[in-house]
Amino acid sequence: GAVVSQHPSWVICKSGTSVKIECRSLDFQATTMFWYRQFPKQSLMLMATSNEGSKATYEQGVEKDKFLINHASLTLSTLTVTSAHPEDSSFYICSAGDRVTEAFFGQGTRLTVV
Amino acid sequence: QKEVEQNSGPLSVPEGAIASLNCTYSDRGSQSFFWYRQYSGKSPELIMSIYSNGDKEDGRFTAQLNKASQYVSLLIRDSQPSDSATYLCAVKGQAGTALIFGKGTTLSVSS
Numbered sequence: 001g002a003v004v005s006q007h008p009s010w011v012i013c014k015s016g017t018s019v020k021i022e023c024r025s026l027d028f029q030a031t032t033m034f035w036y037r038q039f040p041k042q043s044l045m046l047m048a049t050s051n052e053g054s055k056a057t058y059e060q061g062v063e064k065d066k067f068l069i070n071h072a073s074l075t076l077s078t079l080t081v082t083s084a085h086p087e088d089s090s091f092y093i094c095s096a097g098d099r100v101t102e103a104f105f106g107q108g109t110r111l112t113v114v
Numbered sequence: 115q116k117e118v119e120q121n122s123g124p125l126s127v128p129e130g131a132i133a134s135l136n137c138t139y140s141d142r143g144s145q146s147f148f149w150y151r152q153y154s155g156k157s158p159e160l161i162m163s164i165y166s167n168g169d170k171e172d173g174r175f176t177a178q179l180n181k182a183s184q185y186v187s188l189l190i191r192d193s194q195p196s197d198s199a200t201y202l203c204a205v206k207g208q209a210g211t212a213l214i215f216g217k218g219t220t221l222s223v224s225s
Contacts (some may be wrong), residue, residue, distance in 0.1 A: 006157075014155070034212045043202065043217040044158070093157055103148075103206075103213050108157040 003027055003094050006106025013084055013113055019081045023094030029074035030096035031046045034103070035067075038091040050077040084113045115139040118205050120216035129225045133190040137203030137216055140184070146206040148213065149181055149188045157158045158202055162188060193223045 003026040013019050023033055031052045036044040049057040049071055056069035068080040077096075083089055088113050097103040117140040127132040135149070137202045147166055150158035163184065164170045170177045176189040186205075188196055202219050204213040 036215075042215075044215045046212050046214070049212055091155075103155045103204075104160070112153070 004030075004094065004104045004106045006109055008095050008109060009107055010110040011112070013111070015085055015113055016083055018082045019084055019111060021081075021094075021111075023071060023077045023079070023096070023106050024072055025075045025096045025104075028096075030077075031074060033077040033094055033096045034069060035069065035077075035079050036093045036095065039110075043072055045095060047079075081111065084111070086113045087112045116144075116205075116207075116214050118203055118214050120201075120203050120219050122217055122219060124220040124222050125160045125192050126222045126224065129195060129223055131193050131223075132196075133193045133197065133219075133221055133223070135188040135190075135201050135219050135221070136141050137186045137188075138184055139186070139203075139214075141205065141207065142181075142184065143207055144184075144205045145208065147177070147186045148150035148175060148204040149175075149186075149205070150204060150215075151197075152202055152218065153199050161201075179204060181199040190221075193221075195225045197221060198223045 005024045007022045033050040035047045037047050038044045047062045050069045050071040052071045058064045071077040093108040094106045095103040119138045150163045151161050152158045164177040164179045174191045178187045200218040202218045203216040206213050
């Protein structure tokens with residue numbers, strides 16, 4: 001199956017700093033990628049839809065100025081958490097799929113803000 | 115508001131038994147249905163996908179879909195301790211749209 005690679009797998013940062021997470025589709029071109037966030041014992045919540053070559057679409061309640069998404073190529077989308085705070089600590093997961101159906105997930109990034 | 119509902123569990127079954135996981139969804143326009151398995155601290159792993167009414171079997175797993183009732187289920191036969199995980203039901207509309215996830219059902223298989 002298709003492979004989606006996410007990096008880093010975990011990161012610890014100081015409050016107020018920014019963190020960039022990369023999501024790559026390794027063997028297919030992904031015009032659309034999705035970013036999810038998962039808090040402990042909660043389900044995956046869609047944060048935004050990343051479209052290659054255009055602005056991301058954010059879900060209600062997600063601050064677009066805080067969670068910057070860039071999808072500059074058909075194989076790479078990045079999520080930057082700006083001015084991170086402890087409440088941003090979470091498990092961030094990207095997914096990408098072909099045009100038809102399935103979504104393949106990256107390995108996820110465990111962000112801890114101290 | 116598109117919603118996917120699952121019983122959070124935990125669902126406890128003995129080794130070798132059948133585990134039955136259920137899911138309902140609100141959007142009648144949904145076209146694709148998925149079951150993912152997620153171990154603690156890990157990313158979801160696709161187990162089954164189903165797109166039309168009826169049953170779909172893959173090894174020990176059987177997915178069942180009833181679009182009229184907006185209901186999808188997953189049966190795990192001969193449950194193993196390694197099946198212990200959280201099972202996420204996910205629903206998708208048109209191609210290119212995001213998956214909508216349920217909150218997941220925690221399954222515990224005791225040896």
